[in-house]
Amino acid sequence: MTELLKIDGLTKAYPGVVANDGVGFSVRPGEVHALLGENGAGKSTLVKMIYGLVKPDSGTMHFAGQSFAPADPRAARAAGVAMVFQHFSLFEALNVAENVALGMENPPPMRQLAKRIREISTAYGLPLDPARLVGDLSAGERQRVEIVRCLLQDPKLLIMDEPTSVLTPQEVEILFHTLRKLSAEGTAILYISHKLEEIRTLCEGATILRAGKVVASCNPREKTARELAELMVGAELKVTDRAERKLGDVVLKVSGLSLAPLSQFGPSLKDLSLELRAGEVLGIGGVAGNGQEELLATLSGERPSALGTVSLMGEDISGLGPNPRRAKGLLAAPEERLGHAAVPAMSLTENAILTGTMRKPLTRNGFVDQGAAKTFADEIIQAFDVRTPGSHVAARALSGGNLQKYVIGREVLQNPAVLVVNQPTWGVDAAAAASIRQALLDLAAKGAAVIAISQDLDELMEISDRFSALNEGRLSASRPTQGLTIEEIGMMLGGAHGMQEAAV
Amino acid sequence: MITLVRRPTPSQFWSYATPLLAVIATMIAGGILFAILGKHPVEAIRVIFWDPLFGGNASYFRGQLLVKAGPLILIACGLAVGFRAGIWNIGAEGQYIMGALFSAWLALKMYPAESHWLFPAMIVLGALGGFLWAMIPAVLKVLFGTSEILVSLMLVYVAENLLAYMAFGPLKNPEGFGFPGSRNLQDYPSAFNHELIEGTGMHWGVVAALIAVIFTYGLMHRHITGFRIRVAGEAPRAARFAGVIPARLVMLGLGMGGAFAGLAGMFEVSGPSGQITDSFNVGYGFTAIIVAFLGRLHPIGILLAGLLMALTYIGGDMAQLMLGLPSAAIQVFQGMLLFFLLAFDVLTNFRIRFGRVAA
Numbered sequence: 001m002t003e004l005l006k007i008d009g010l011t012k013a014y015p016g017v018v019a020n021d022g023v024g025f026s027v028r029p030g031e032v033h034a035l036l037g038e039n040g041a042g043k044s045t046l047v048k049m050i051y052g053l054v055k056p057d058s059g060t061m062h063f064a065g066q067s068f069a070p071a072d073p074r075a076a077r078a079a080g081v082a083m084v085f086q087h088f089s090l091f092e093a094l095n096v097a098e099n100v101a102l103g104m105e106n107p108p109p110m111r112q113l114a115k116r117i118r119e120i121s122t123a124y125g126l127p128l129d130p131a132r133l134v135g136d137l138s139a140g141e142r143q144r145v146e147i148v149r150c151l152l153q154d155p156k157l158l159i160m161d162e163p164t165s166v167l168t169p170q171e172v173e174i175l176f177h178t179l180r181k182l183s184a185e186g187t188a189i190l191y192i193s194h195k196l197e198e199i200r201t202l203c204e205g206a207t208i209l210r211a212g213k214v215v216a217s218c219n220p221r222e223k224t225a226r227e228l229a230e231l232m233v234g235a236e237l238k239v240t241d242r243a244e245r246k247l248g249d250v251v252l253k254v255s256g257l258s259l260a261p262l263s264q265f266g267p268s269l270k271d272l273s274l275e276l277r278a279g280e281v282l283g284i285g286g287v288a289g290n291g292q293e294e295l296l297a298t299l300s301g302e303r304p305s306a307l308g309t310v311s312l313m314g315e316d317i318s319g320l321g322p323n324p325r326r327a328k329g330l331l332a333a334p335e336e337r338l339g340h341a342a343v344p345a346m347s348l349t350e351n352a353i354l355t356g357t358m359r360k361p362l363t364r365n366g367f368v369d370q371g372a373a374k375t376f377a378d379e380i381i382q383a384f385d386v387r388t389p390g391s392h393v394a395a396r397a398l399s400g401g402n403l404q405k406y407v408i409g410r411e412v413l414q415n416p417a418v419l420v421v422n423q424p425t426w427g428v429d430a431a432a433a434a435s436i437r438q439a440l441l442d443l444a445a446k447g448a449a450v451i452a453i454s455q456d457l458d459e460l461m462e463i464s465d466r467f468s469a470l471n472e473g474r475l476s477a478s479r480p481t482q483g484l485t486i487e488e489i490g491m492m493l494g495g496a497h498g499m500q501e502a503a504v
Numbered sequence: 505m506i507t508l509v510r511r512p513t514p515s516q517f518w519s520y521a522t523p524l525l526a527v528i529a530t531m532i533a534g535g536i537l538f539a540i541l542g543k544h545p546v547e548a549i550r551v552i553f554w555d556p557l558f559g560g561n562a563s564y565f566r567g568q569l570l571v572k573a574g575p576l577i578l579i580a581c582g583l584a585v586g587f588r589a590g591i592w593n594i595g596a597e598g599q600y601i602m603g604a605l606f607s608a609w610l611a612l613k614m615y616p617a618e619s620h621w622l623f624p625a626m627i628v629l630g631a632l633g634g635f636l637w638a639m640i641p642a643v644l645k646v647l648f649g650t651s652e653i654l655v656s657l658m659l660v661y662v663a664e665n666l667l668a669y670m671a672f673g674p675l676k677n678p679e680g681f682g683f684p685g686s687r688n689l690q691d692y693p694s695a696f697n698h699e700l701i702e703g704t705g706m707h708w709g710v711v712a713a714l715i716a717v718i719f720t721y722g723l724m725h726r727h728i729t730g731f732r733i734r735v736a737g738e739a740p741r742a743a744r745f746a747g748v749i750p751a752r753l754v755m756l757g758l759g760m761g762g763a764f765a766g767l768a769g770m771f772e773v774s775g776p777s778g779q780i781t782d783s784f785n786v787g788y789g790f791t792a793i794i795v796a797f798l799g800r801l802h803p804i805g806i807l808l809a810g811l812l813m814a815l816t817y818i819g820g821d822m823a824q825l826m827l828g829l830p831s832a833a834i835q836v837f838q839g840m841l842l843f844f845l846l847a848f849d850v851l852t853n854f855r856i857r858f859g860r861v862a863a
Contacts, residue, residue, distance in 0.1 A: 321747050321749065339741055339742055340745055342742065343739045343742045344738070346738065355746060367726050394512065397512035
């Protein structure tokens, strides 16, 4: 069979980094082709060139037998390339049909469009009500809107960037059915992910990128997940050391905690309860946007809760702000690194002062001790292998993974009694992620209690002793992670959020 | 094509160079403006920037420099604290008037009793007047989420009307033959903010401005409170995470601006101005906003910027007198300075690249 998309010697350089270096691969019609690689390996740059968002410095592309050099996404769409981005571009206050119409060149009348949406979405097993407000939809349903928007263009090639990061296991199943059906009809799919098991079930071909170069092409079904991972990383993977931990007394107790939503479509927290013992890691799973941020904010003290709801070592701390909580040993590392966990324009030294003054002697009579702050910053950089020219560098100059190591390291090195982290390895490369997980485990081994909030279920299975699911602001009862199956976790996460696959 | 490329770390060089660049660009654009008005541009710039320092009557004008720069620096230091935190107090002019009214009221009540305590008490009352006036937008913002920009600005006009009422009514000089305006405090030794060194323009307000520079430097660049204020301006979420309580920050940001502006008003009414009249305020509170930004919200920068602005004030007066330039042209000239400064600011965080650069 002839190739639908053929890429040869594609190169794109940015100041200081070659994002793509002579990349070449091809996709046949109807093939589900995986693009694998760590963060920063060049996957995004590559698909952006195919979608016309970025212009290659050199190299050629052929699409359906013709030379292909899209000047902008419109040209790419006209040729038959569609893309579903990892971050949705939807307006919450508009309904499904209106959102779809906004992305079209010449939208048909609303009534006709609604009919088309209903037809297409049902035909592909992704039923959608065109009249519903996007703000009321779950993440999985929002993704459907994006997919349907693409399918209305009748694409020959569909690019999907990390589509399952926002889905529960059951929702992933439904999505895979849709993708297989599309593939059977001849639509090629370029599938970007770093979830190896998914790729092994879905894809027939895979191109693996490392540091901007193609390092391997293979049939993922013929490789083990471990082999794929090592191809991605280019080194043997270290397995985290989960040494036997001794559980101590209950250090953190949350009971009947409720919190109003921050924004109109934001989740509220509903009657949360949990208990955490010294030396224990509690994993809280769930799709982002179900109250994860709110839970961290209320535990860190940014949004204190009603009296009597949170107690640390028997003492009610519900009304306290972040600094008194830090003084008592409850530390936190939020998900958003830039602007929440760290100040982008400030140096690493100044960012060490941000949370460090309560437990480290960084101030004298209220005056900042620059020397001590720099020493602390250097200590974090050293202990957590943060790659940076020095502690004088602004936080925003660091890569996501390096800054994440810095932010986690800053809290870990303050010897917390309880540490709450949200998405500790989000957007972090595999090696850095492994070292962050190890740091959390080491912290627990020393007798601290850790709450890890994450969307990455594999990660939670790897580090946590007990697992709870946070879904629509409710926290499930916790269960020991040993012996927990992925189906059981999926059900704890709310199953398919009431989404159904249409009988086709 | 020109593209802006974000710098990973803000440029140290440009953060110092942009104010100078802005001054130069203002001279050029101002020169063009003056040329359009039919004046000789080089001569106009010389009258504004050169003559007050080194011209014929420079010895008089050099004294005026400190008199004008004192209140500007004092007010700008207080404003900078709020601006750093992202709290936009535009109403320093009103707080300045209230500081003057509070302290003048005390002095006029005590008249003609002499006491060493009167002047310090006036200082306290001046700061209090400005502080309380600034607390109105602060409390409204905390309780109801109103915009401090609008409320503080509108309170300037309330303060101006209050000032006029006081000048024509309760504080009018009973021995003033019906002329508006209060007694002249320059004739009341206990209340008079006299020159400390003859002919230099150095009075207690200038001393206060220098103390304010040192105090603000210590607070903003050495103390943890200042660090948190700066965090709040840079990244509000990170500030809450660091334990900043937004309501307290609003109170502090507006309160300090108000107190410093009130102090400036007090030193002015008891010294250079001498009396409460309906034309007592001359826009120091607004010009101080420019001074604060021209000085990069840094106390040392503000010190230099205050002197520069004072120069344009005096030079502007001279240009009006000698060249017949309209006063509006001088205000436009001062406005240009802020405009260019904000525009060139982009260089601190971005570098400019000429030619095609793909996204």
